[in-house]
Amino acid sequence: MxxxxxxxxxxxxxxxxxxxxxxxxxxxxxxxxxxxxxxxxxxxxxxxxxxxxxxxxxxxxxxxxxxxxxxxxxxxxxxxxxxxxxxxxxxxxxxxxxxxxxxxxxxxxxxxxxxxxxxxxxxxxxxxxxxxxxxxxxxxxxxxxxxxxxxxxxxxxxxxEMVQIKGVDSTSRTTKANLKADASLIVRERLMTHGTQYAYSEYEVTLDGENASADVVSRGVAKDKSYQKLDLRIVGNAACHGHTECDSIIMDEGRILAVPSLEANNVDAMLVHEAAIGKIAGDQLIKLMTLGLTEKEAEEQIVNGFLK
Amino acid sequence: MxxxxxxxxxxxxxxxxxxxxxxxxxxxxxxxxxxxxxxxxxxxxxxxxxxxxxxxxxxxxxxxxxxxxxxxxxxxxxxxxxxxxxxxxxxxxxxxxxxxxxxxxxxxxxxxxxxxxxxxxxxxxxxxxxxxxxxxxxxxxxxxxxxxxxxxxxxxxxxxEMVQIKGVDSTSRTTKANLKADASLIVRERLMTHGTQYAYSEYEVTLDGENASADVVSRGVAKDKSYQKLDLRIVGNAACHGHTECDSIIMDEGRILAVPSLEANNVDAMLVHEAAIGKIAGDQLIKLMTLGLTEKEAEEQIVNGFLK
Structure with missing residues (x-):
């Protein structure tokens, strides 16, 4: 024990x-x-x-x-x-x-x-x-x-799997990776901030080797007056594949700044990025509320599903 | 006359x-x-x-x-x-x-x-x-x-419609826009660089008014040893819609750095970004070459279509 x-x-x-x-x-x-x-x-x-x-x-x-x-x-x-x-x-x-x-x-x-x-x-x-x-x-x-x-x-x-569950007032997260030939990296980040919390997360993934690949997906929920800043960077220096995605939900007076970046230094580098920031769609809330949930419960369900 | x-x-x-x-x-x-x-x-x-x-x-x-x-x-x-x-x-x-x-x-x-x-x-x-x-x-x-x-x-x-046709050795392009309620901005940028040309293009679109919207799409082709850097930034300060997209083709030893950014400062701001960098797909080239074009002609066709 x-x-x-x-x-x-x-x-x-x-x-x-x-x-x-x-x-x-x-x-x-x-x-x-x-x-x-x-x-x-x-x-x-x-x-x-x-x-x-x-x-x-x-x-x-x-x-x-x-x-x-x-x-x-x-x-x-x-x-x-x-x-x-x-x-x-x-x-x-x-x-x-x-x-x-x-x-x-x-x-x-x-x-x-x-x-x-x-x-x-x-x-x-x-x-x-x-x-x-x-x-x-x-x-x-x-x-x-x-x-x-x-x-x-x-x-x-x-x-x-990088997860900030809750209760962290201030965080500055730095992740760097360097990949040689045929190496593959998958990142799933989940960040939840509330109150007046501040979260900064920075990724720099360098694909140096032939056929290296990276898939970096960050999902964030900023509630109350919290603030998140996300920097996802992929650098392709060889024939490689890179994908980053940054999906964020803002609630209340939450704020999010997403600054992804792609750098292709080789003609055979294939790099793709997506990002979306928005609040929970009204029709999603209504659907759950017609099933008997309060608005607060419906929001919680959606956020939990999003961060799972 | x-x-x-x-x-x-x-x-x-x-x-x-x-x-x-x-x-x-x-x-x-x-x-x-x-x-x-x-x-x-x-x-x-x-x-x-x-x-x-x-x-x-x-x-x-x-x-x-x-x-x-x-x-x-x-x-x-x-x-x-x-x-x-x-x-x-x-x-x-x-x-x-x-x-x-x-x-x-x-x-x-x-x-x-x-x-x-x-x-x-x-x-x-x-x-x-x-x-x-x-x-x-x-x-x-x-x-x-x-x-x-x-x-x-x-x-x-x-x-x-912002177009750099060809032959521009060095460019630093700055575009700023500020939108009030119900205003809408559409940007279509096309940048072609070749030789040892350098192009830097920066957009900062601020959506200040209710229901303002922006759609900024930049397409670039970097040939030879040219270099492009693209900064597309959308800031949402109200209930608004923003979309940016950055599609780039690299050829030869061309290099491209795309740094889009989304900043949501209002819970009703909906911001989306996409970016992709890659070379011309091999099967596209082959299809045109089976129709009788040389590889060079096929590439030219594809690039012209992409920048149209």
Whole structure:
């Protein structure tokens, strides 16, 4: 059993779907300290010598294993930057679950900045899930500034699920990826902001290798007076395929700025972008309301479906 | 008959489809001087007092009249900035044809920067055509940096056809529009670059009034080693509709950077964007080649169709 209080356990459930110690390799960080760690025969987790974070080394050919490295913070006024590096061996096929939950009932800001670097070996396959969540009724802000840097060797593939569930007051999210030949990246981002929250999310995906491909889809809902800014950039330097899509719902006095960009530097680069910002269509609301839902319930249903 | 040489007449034909003095109001500028001007009962063209350009005043209710203000330059080494203001009266319905052709056979750069401001009155309707063209085998560059600023009163509408035919070595195009209630703007831009040409085109359309709408479509073809950068920005500050689309073909070593942006500051703003960059599809070429065209001819057909 883990030594965690009820708040920490609730955060863990939100960000990593975990009730207790997960199967496979894991590192649980709570209030700035590791409170549990486990390696497996194929996955080794070690602290960096300077104490700035951890290294996760996954042996070549490792199949159907998972790594969980969730972070929970329940003290007000904490601020930390953690550097975690993932070395995924050739031909491995793994699931990596990160995520951070902050509960802040105090008056000081709490901030966790995770810098994750992924070195994905040839023909390796990674599914990466990162969930962010904030709770607590304190005036102190819940701040999360994740940086994700991905280097993908030939033939590798990665699927990223990047989710900000709710309760995060301020976030600046930076994701960079560099793809070699035949590598493929799929990103599904979901951002929900409410109150006076601010979210900035920036992607820069560079397709350097022949036949590399990227599909980056970001969906956002800005409620109340919240603000979102989205920068999705794809650069094609070879014969490659890139697609980005940015779909946003605004509600109340929410505001969204979407600035996608496509850069084709090679005649065989095929790049496509779509973006749409609007409110929930009136006829969708009416349909659900005729089924007996209130307007508020109908809105909630639609938003949940959109962000799923 | 106009006092123009053969080169100037050829340029005039390219940029304004004119063989001679047009019907209606006109101002023809050649090598920095007005070489012909005509006003009509409803459209008055006058020089600005400081000599920096002309004012075009169109009476309210003027229907089915046109204004031509083409510019031709055939001297190497000329550089001019001209300020032209258009005042379009309430309920008028007019066609305005601008455009600039530069023939440069010399070693010095030739540059024309036209700053056009449009004040479109309530319920007025404007069709605006602007064509840019360069020719001549001199080493001096043909440079065109147009600035277009549009203020649209309630219920007015404007359709802009902005075309860079060919031969323009360097261009920086800025178009800004501000729309009040029920105003509608349609933009069709066509940009062709070749050789080592550089084209930068920036649109900023602000929808301030209820039910304002904008539809901005830019099509570009970058051949040889040319480079295009496209910034299309729509800002929605009211219940409004905005659509931008950016379709580009790259050929040879051409490069294109598309940076559209959507900014929704009102819950009833509906904004949509699409962009695609790619080369001509192989099967399109093959289809035309089976009809007897060479690859070069097939490419030309497709590009011409795309830019029409």
């Amino acid at each position: 883990l030594k965690m209080d009820e708040i920490q356990k609730r955060l863990l459930l939100e960000v990593a779907d975990l009730h207790d110690v997960p199967m496979g390799a894991y590192n649980l960080r709570a209030n700035g300290k590791s409170v549990g760690r486990g390696s497996s025969a194929n996955i080794e987790i070690t602290s960096k010598e300077d104490g700035s974070g951890i290294d996760i080394r996954i042996k070549p050919g490792t199949k159907n294993e998972s790594v969980h490295i969730p972070v929970v913070m329940s003290e007000s006024g904490m601020k930390e930057t953690v550097y975690n590096d993932f070395y995924i061996g050739e031909g491995a096929d793994v699931v990596i679950v990160a995520g951070c939950g902050i509960d802040n009932c105090g008056t000081q800001d709490s901030e966790h900045d995770g810098v994750h670097r992924f070195f994905v070996g040839e023909n390796a396959k990674v599914k990466y899930v990162e969930k962010h969540y904030g709770s607590g009724d304190g005036k102190g802000q819940r701040i999360l500034n994740p940086v994700t840097e991905v280097t993908m060797e030939a033939g590798s593939s990665m699927e990223m | 106009l006092k123009m040489d053969e080169i100037q007449k050829r340029l005039l034909l390219e940029v304004a489809d004119l063989h001679d003095v047009p019907m209606g109001a006109y101002n023809l500028r050649a090598n920095g001087k007005s070489v012909g001007r005509g006003s009509s009962a409803n459209i008055e063209i006058t020089s600005k007092e400081d000599g920096s350009g002309i004012d075009i005043r169109i009476k309210p209710g003027t229907k089915n009249e046109s204004v031509h203000i083409p510019v031709v330059m055939s001297e190497s080494g000329m550089k001019e900035t001209v300020y032209n203001d258009f005042y379009i009266g309430e309920g008028a319905d007019v066609v305005i044809v601008a455009g600039c052709g530069i023939d440069n056979c010399g070693t010095q750069d030739s540059e024309h920067d036209g700053v056009h401001r449009f004040f479109v009155g309530e319920n007025a309707k404007v069709k605006y055509v602007e064509k840019h063209y360069g020719s001549g085998d001199g080493k001096g560059q043909r440079i065109l940096n147009p600035v277009t600023e549009v203020t649209m009163e309630a219920g007015s509408s404007m359709e802009m």
